[in-house]
Amino acid sequence: MSRQRATAFVPGHVTAFFSAHPDDRPVAAGSRGAGLTLTDGVTVRVSTTDGSGAAAAAVEPRTIRGEPGTIGAVEDALGALGVTAGERVGADGVAVAVETDLPIGAGFGVSGAATLGAAIAANAAFDCGRSENELIRIAHEAEVGRGTGLGDVVAQARGGVPIRLEPGAPGVGELDGIPADSRVEYVTYGELSTEAVLGGDTTALSAAGERALGRLCEDPRLPTLMAQAREFAADADLLVPEVATAIEAVDDAGGDAAMAMLGRTVFAIGTGLSDAGYDPSICRTDTAGARLVRDAECE
Ligand SMILES: Nc1ncnc2c1ncn2[C@@H]1O[C@H](COP(=O)(O)OP(=O)(O)O)[C@@H](O)[C@H]1O
Ligand SMILES: CC(C)(COP(=O)(O)O)[C@@H](O)C(=O)O
Secondary structure, eight states: OOOOEEEEEEEEEEEEEEEEEOOSSTTTOEEEEEEEEEEEEEEEEEEEOSSOSHHHHTOOOEEETTEEOOOHHHHHHHHHHTOSTTTTTTTSOEEEEEEESSOTTSSSOHHHHHHHHHHHHHHHHTTOOOOHHHHHHHHHHHHHHHTSOSSHHHHHHHOSSEEEEEOSSTTTOEEEEOOOOOEEEEEEEEEOOHHHHHHSOOHHHHHHHHHHHHHHHHSOSHHHHHHHHHHHHHHTTOOOHHHHHHHHHHHHTTOOEEEOBTEEEEEEETTHHHHTTOOOEEEEBOSSOSEEEOGGGGO
């Protein structure tokens, strides 16, 4: 059989603020909140392994930036789709290559993007016949089940500047968005464990997130999103010193910056960080959301 393969791109997503809404049913669990999807994202290539038969089935290569590495939610999503060696793909194994310039664990929703990208690419490569909403639900359930995210997948599927009005996957959750398109700059100082924060007491955090969402819905504009993000980080007691210093420097230079949830990352609208003397990574808000891409586009 010829080698089957497909590639998907999923935008990064920085959460500006959120409230956590656990539920026994992963389809209904999630978060309310808002954030920016980014043209910097994650490309996932799914293919059958080169070899054939039992030897190939024993080896299911997983790479992150070309190095061996796995993300638990990716494996769960592939399992839910039934694309593992011996199932839909026959005796061959499934290879998954995750490529991203974004730092992992620093608040860009890389785990959600990799999971949604794997679901979209695997569905195409192995002709699983799932609809977009079904693939988003599979990825959302996998991500929520692993505790590595709550609202990234639904936001990344949509693109733009998503507002998560109600938690959960398509059919349960509800999304809106800020109709905006902007340059975005960011600087990362390291990881914050999403599992640790979500596994702790989220009462105060969620109260702050609900307040922020109420105010953003009254005035759905980017400057309000950024102001509410700053207030949320302080109220939820999540602000880390390096990020606080950068936000202040951007403010002094007349710009607008905030902390990405959940990472030691500062992001700014426009040229905020450059104007304050930082050397940031530069991208834009993504306009299209998660999508299949031609292989040539990512080579
Ligand atoms: N090199 C790596 N650094 C950090 N996390 C990694 C790496 N490789 C795989 N992972 C997995 O990726 C996931 C990162 O999830 P999370 O902390 O939510 O980060 P992000 O904000 O990027 O989504 C974790 O499940 C972790 O086990
Ligand atoms: C903030 C977070 C709970 C985690 O985001 P990340 O660390 O980027 O996976 C996100 O999924 C959200 O619901 O807004």
